[in-house]
Amino acid sequence: MSAFLTSATAASAAIAKGEVSVEALTSHCLSTIAQTNGQTHALRFVASEQALETARALDLTIKTGTAFGPLTGIPIVIKENCDTAGAPCSAGLDFRANNRPDTDAPLVARLRQAGAVIIGVSVSDPGAFGVRTLDVTYPANADLTVGGSSGGSAAALVAGYCLAAIGTDTGGSIRIPSACCGTAGLKPTFSVLPMTGVYPLVPTLDHIGPMARTVGDLALMWDALQDSRSPTAGVKVIGYDPKWVRDAEAPVANAFWSHLERLGSVGIIAKIVDLPDLDAISKMHGTIFFVESAAHHYAHYTQDIPDYPEMARDWFKAAQALPVSDYVTACVQRQSLTAHVNRLLDDVDVFVTPTLSVLHPRRDADTVRIGGRDHDFTLGLVRQTCLFNHTGHPALAMPLDKEGTNPPPSVQLVGRRHDEQRLLDFGQAIERDLLTL
Numbered sequence: 001m002s003a004f005l006t007s008a009t010a011a012s013a014a015i016a017k018g019e020v021s022v023e024a025l026t027s028h029c030l031s032t033i034a035q036t037n038g039q040t041h042a043l044r045f046v047a048s049e050q051a052l053e054t055a056r057a058l059d060l061t062i063k064t065g066t067a068f069g070p071l072t073g074i075p076i077v078i079k080e081n082c083d084t085a086g087a088p089c090s091a092g093l094d095f096r097a098n099n100r101p102d103t104d105a106p107l108v109a110r111l112r113q114a115g116a117v118i119i120g121v122s123v124s125d126p127g128a129f130g131v132r133t134l135d136v137t138y139p140a141n142a143d144l145t146v147g148g149s150s151g152g153s154a155a156a157l158v159a160g161y162c163l164a165a166i167g168t169d170t171g172g173s174i175r176i177p178s179a180c181c182g183t184a185g186l187k188p189t190f191s192v193l194p195m196t197g198v199y200p201l202v203p204t205l206d207h208i209g210p211m212a213r214t215v216g217d218l219a220l221m222w223d224a225l226q227d228s229r230s231p232t233a234g235v236k237v238i239g240y241d242p243k244w245v246r247d248a249e250a251p252v253a254n255a256f257w258s259h260l261e262r263l264g265s266v267g268i269i270a271k272i273v274d275l276p277d278l279d280a281i282s283k284m285h286g287t288i289f290f291v292e293s294a295a296h297h298y299a300h301y302t303q304d305i306p307d308y309p310e311m312a313r314d315w316f317k318a319a320q321a322l323p324v325s326d327y328v329t330a331c332v333q334r335q336s337l338t339a340h341v342n343r344l345l346d347d348v349d350v351f352v353t354p355t356l357s358v359l360h361p362r363r364d365a366d367t368v369r370i371g372g373r374d375h376d377f378t379l380g381l382v383r384q385t386c387l388f389n390h391t392g393h394p395a396l397a398m399p400l401d402k403e404g405t406n407p408p409p410s411v412q413l414v415g416r417r418h419d420e421q422r423l424l425d426f427g428q429a430i431e432r433d434l435l436t437l
Contacts, residue, residue, distance in 0.1 A: 005025075005028065005160060005163070006213075007163065007212075007213055007214050007216060007217050008071075008074045008163035008164050008212060008213075008217040008220050008221070009214070009216045009217055009220055011025060011073065011074060011163055012070075012071070012072065012073070012074060012220065015062070015072060015073040016068060016072075018062075021055075021059050022055040022056075022058045022059050022062070022072070022073035022117065023052065023055040023056050023059055025055070025073060025075065026051050026052060026054075026055040026073075026075055026117050026119065027052070027055075029075045029119055029160070029161055029162060029163075030046070030048055030051065030052070030119065032159065032160045032161055033046055033119075033120065033161045036139070036159055037159075037161065039137060039139075040136060040137050040138075040139055040155055040156075040159050041123060041135050041136050041137060041152075042122055042123060042136050042146075042151075042152045042153075042155035042156040042159055042161060043077060043120040043121065043122055043123065043152065043156060043161060044080050044088065044090070044120075044121050044122065044123050044152070045080075045087045045088050045120055045121040046119070046120040047086070047087060047118060047119060047120055047121075050086065050118070051075070051117050051118065051119045051120075054117050054118070055073070055117055058072060058073055058115060058117070068115065069113065069114040069115030069116075069224065070114050070115070070220060070223045070224040071111060071114040071115045071116040071164070071220065071221070071224045072114070072115030072116075073115060073117060074115070074116050074117065074163050074164055074220075075116075075117045075119040075161075075162045075163055075164075076111055076116045076117065076118055076119065076162055076163070076164045076165060076166070077118075077119055077120045077121065077122045077152075077153055077156045077161060077162045077165045077166070078108055078111075078118060078120075078121055078122065078165070078166045079121070079122050079124050079150050079152065079153050079165070079166055079167050079168055080092060080121045080122060080123060080124050080152070081124050081127075081128055081168060081198055081199040082105045082107065082108060082166060082168070082197060082198050082199075082208070083101040083103065083104060083105040083108065083197035083198070084101065084104060084105070084108050084118060084121055085101060085102060085103055085104045085108075086100060086101075086102075087100065087101075087118075087120075087121045088100055088121065089101055089121065089199075091124060091126075091127055091128060091199035092123065092124040092125055092126040092127060092128070092149075093126055093127050093304075093307070093308070093309075094126075094307065095304055095307040096199075101197070103197075104197070105194070105196060105197025105198055106194040106196050106197060107166065107193055107194055107197070107198075107208055107225065108166070108197070110224060110225055111166075111224065111225075114224035116164075116224070119161065119162055120156075120161065120162070122150070122152030122153040122155075122156050122165060123135050123136050123151070123152030124148070124149050124150065124151075124152060125148040125149035125151065125173075126308075126309040126312075127199070127201065127308060127309060127312055128148075128149040128168060128170065128173060128199070128201045129149070129201065129293075129309060129311055129312045129315070130148050130149055130309075130311060130378060131145075131147060131148040131149060131171075131172065131173065131176050131377070131378050131381045131382060132145045132146075132147065132148050132151065132361075132363055132377065133145070133146050133147065133148035133149060133150075133151025133152055133155075133177070134363060135152075136151045136152050136155045137155070137363075138155060138158070138180070138181065138363070139155065139158050139159045140158070140406050140407070141360075141406070142363075143362055143363065143364075144180065144360050144361065144362060144363060145180055145361050145362060145363040145365075146177055146180050146181055146363075147173075147176040147177030147178070147179065147180030147181065147361075147381070148173060148176065148177055149167075149168070149170075149173040149177075150165075150167030150168060150169070150173050150174050150177050150185075150211065151177045151180070151181075153165035153166065153167045153177065153211050154167070154177035154178055154180065154181035154183050154185070154211060155177075155181060157181065157183050157211060157212065157213050158181045158182065158183065163212070163213070163217065164210060164211070164212045164217055164220075164221050165210070165211040165212070166208065166209070166210065166211065167185060167208070167209065167210075167211045168198060168201075168206060168207065168208050168209075169185075169187040169206075169207045169208075169209060169385075169389065170201045170202050170205045170206050170207070170289075170389060171205065171285060171289065171382040171385060171386040171389055172187075172381065172382045172384075172385030172386055172389070174186065174187050174207070174209050174211060174397070175187060175355050175385045175395060175396075175397035175410075175412060176355070176356065176381050176382065176385060176397075177211075178211060178355070178397040178398070178410065179355040179356045179397050179399075179407070179410035180356070180361065180407060181407055182399045182406065182407030182408055182410075183211060183212065183213055183399070184211070184212050184213065184214055184215045184217070184218050184396070184397065184398045184399070184427070185209065185210070185211040185212075185218070185396070185397050186209045186210050186211075186218050186221075186222065186394065186395075186396045186397075186420065186423070186424070187207045187209050187385075187388065187389070187394065187395045187396075188207060188208075188209050188222075188394050188420055189392060189393065189394045189417045189418050189419075189420065190207060190389075190392030190417075191392075192226070192394075192418065192420075193207070193208050193209065193225060193226075194208075195207075195208055200296060200300075201293060202288075202289055202292045202293045202296065203292075203296060204288075204292060205288075205289070205292075205389040205390065207389065209225075210222060210225060214431060215396070215398050215424060215427035215428050215430070215431050216428050216431065218396070218424060218427070219421075219424040219425075219428060222420060222421070222424060226420070232421040232422050232425055233349075233422055234349075234422075234425070234426075235268065235349045235350050235422065235425075235426045235429075236267075236268065236269060236349060237268070237269045237270075237271055237347070237348045237349050238260075238263065238268055238269070238270050238271070238348055238349065238350050238351070238352050239270075239271050239272075239273035239275075239344060239345075239347070239348035239350070239351045239352070240260065240270060240271075240272065240273065240351065240352050240353065241272065241273055241274060241275035241351075241353070242272065243275070243277070243278070244275055244278065244353045244354065244384065245257070245353075245354060246371070247278075247357055247370050247371030247372075248354050248357040248358075248370075249357065249358050249359050251359045251405060251409055252354050252356065252357060252358070252359050252409045253354075255400045255401060255408070255409035255411075256352075256354055256400075256409070256411065258400075259352070259400055259411055259430075260352070262433060263352075263430075266433070270352075271347070271348055273344045273347070273348060273351070274344070275341075275344070275351070275353070275387075276337050276340060276341075276387060278383055278384070280333070281337070281383070281386065281387045282375075282379050282382075282383055282386070283330075284330045284333045284334060284337070284390070285379075285382065285386040285387070285389075285390065286379060287322065287326055287327055287329075287330040288327070288330050288331065288334065288390070289315075290315050290316075290318050290319035290322065291319045291322060291327045291330075293312070293315065293316070293319070294315065294316040294319035294320065295319075297312075297316070298316070334390045334391075337387065337390065337391060338390065338391040338392070341387070341388075341391045341393060342391075345393070345415070345416045349415070349422065349426075350413050350414065350415050350422070350423065350426060351412075351413070351414040351415075352411060352412070352413060352414075353384055353411070353412045353414070354384055354409070354410070354411065354412065355384060355385065355397040355410035355411060355412040356381060356384060356410060357370045357371075357380070357383055357384060358370060358380070358381075359405065359409060360405070360407075361377070361380075361381065365377055367380065368380035368381065370383065384412060385397075385412065388414055392417060393414055393415065393416065393417055394414070394415050394416075394417070394418075394419060394420045394423055395412055395413065395414045395415075395423075396412065396413045396414075396420075396423045396424065396427050397410050397411070397412050398410065398411060398413070398427050398430065398431070400434070401434070411430075413426060413427055
């Protein structure tokens with residue numbers, strides 16, 4: 001069975017060849033969950049009976065020769081802020097613990113239509129406000145954070161509970177846990193995947209997307225999730241900004257520069273670009289995040305505000321103290337930064353940056369040290385990722401080292417809008433290179 005659990009792609013091929021049944025694969029994942037979810041707490045809810053019923057129905061369908069969906073038989077977990085029929089979908093908020101939607105969010109429905117087996121619902125930071133998912137334990141090292149807010153989804157992948165997952169990303173919440181857990185995650189172009197049925201955080205920044213163990217598995221997920229396949233093209237020129245690497249911890253920076261050397265050895269041209277200043281990005285992001293999250297949640301969930309996590313309530317108070325001029329300035333800056341990123345992508349195919357500046361952030365840390373300065377834990381972890389929530393460009397996080405630290409350093413690939421397929425193709429090429437080292 002273990003050969004079929006290395007990736008969703010391998011499992012899909014094995015199911016198609018009749019080498020493993022969907023029920024056997026599903027049962028194996030459920031058994032793993034039963035053995036260790038009590039230690040990792042990655043899943044809030046396990047849909048054991050429904051998953052097995054779906055698996056058996058798929059096996060019967062396969063025997064009749066019915067055409068396969070791209071995700072036929074693949075066990076998948078859904079982040080708990082996404083409506084999943086019959087499951088508790090609390091978004092990590094205690095007062096929503098009994099929220100059991102009758103229907104799936106459109107994205108979850110797409111997964112079922114593609115043949116996926118929804119095996120459970122993963123734990124999120126409360127309301128998706130944080131980036132550490134404190135309730136979840138990283139299987140390889142309990143002292144490290146799994147990242148967030150999609151930390152339960154990333155941990156479930158590492159623990160062997162599923163072969164793919166769904167996360168959401170408002171400032172980096174797919175890419176950060178992917179980096180913290182050594183997995184891969186894709187934040188697509190803004191609004192390209194439907195957010196209907198997803199508990200909102202900041203609607204102008206919220207994205208939903210796939211998470212998996214490999215970029216190849218992300219590509220399999222993307223094939224099922226997208227409405228239509230856009231033309232793809234190769235990557236000949238990549239852009240990078242040394243300033244975005246300068247303050248990173250040595251293992252992160254060393255892995256990044258080694259990665260650039262490998263790309264150069266196969267003919268990829270690396271071009272220095274002038275990405276926006278990281279401190280300016282953090283200030284802009286914090287201002288817009290605070291103000292817009294407070295405005296949205298006070299407008300739509302006023303009666304629930306007293307039950308929100310303390311961090312969220314503190315941020316709402318901070319937003320109320322901000323001058324309106326600060327928010328207006330940040331919005332103008334967002335427009336300017338978006339135009340700047342668009343211009344840079346006219347000259348390069350893809351940006352390459354570290355996903356995180358720090359390699360192994362601790363789960364109980366209040367701050368992270370970057371460039372000789374202590375940064376707030378949340379703003380420090382979103383430092384490299386949040387810009388592309390504001391500009392709406394697709395961004396992919398993937399591990400860089402085949403062996404070494406656990407988890408390994410992670411790289412972020414950023415492309416033009418609707419250029420997800422190019423990012424995925426390029427990421428798979430990098431992945432194949434790592435496997436041959």
